[in-house]
Amino acid sequence: NAGVTQTPKFRILKIGQSMTLQCTQDMNHNYMYWYRQDPGMGLKLIYYSVGAGITDKGEVPNGYNVSRSTTEDFPLRLELAAPSQTSVYFCASSYGGGAYEQYFGPGTRLTVT
């Protein structure tokens, strides 16, 4: 049982490039989330999904897109990378909302130069 896995672990992008951060969970969780963590700050929600085919914006969605074609996978797409997107990105999943705790992946450290 791997939990939540993310690839890649590290990536350097040039300004204007695009990339997809991969996230997979094997816990059969319906809910999945993408967060970003900037230095000295807590995590901020980018997008979330409550099931396959359903996604919605979080607190900081600009510059990102997501899709959820299966229960297991929730990729995050960065279009036209900007230095402001330099951050650590965490994917998480949970059985439900409300009281259910979220389980986090190991993170992807992205630098845009």
Added chain:
Amino acid sequence: AQKVTQAQTEISVVEKEDVTLDCVYETRDTTYYLFWYKQPPSGELVFLIRRNSFDEQNEISGRYSWNFQKSTSSFNFTITASQVVDSAVYFCALRGAGSYQLTFGKGTKLSVIP
């Protein structure tokens, strides 16, 4: 709007000392959930505890204990007899009953010195 404040940015203690990490929250929800997560130097986030707004019982798990007080909107975390392995950033987080969003505080970096 929800808000979580962790006023202590960094704390250093000597091994075996007790330490309390403060968490104050704001919410208009009558039902909500509070969480603590640990982020060790390796970077992953580890779930520690969840507390429901309607359950004000304190909880103890080994060297860890949590004090939830609705009257002061606080959910403090105490580590007894701290160890070097406790060195990490600790995040307090809040979610309303009908919300999908987990609102995090900025975290408290705890350093336990041998």
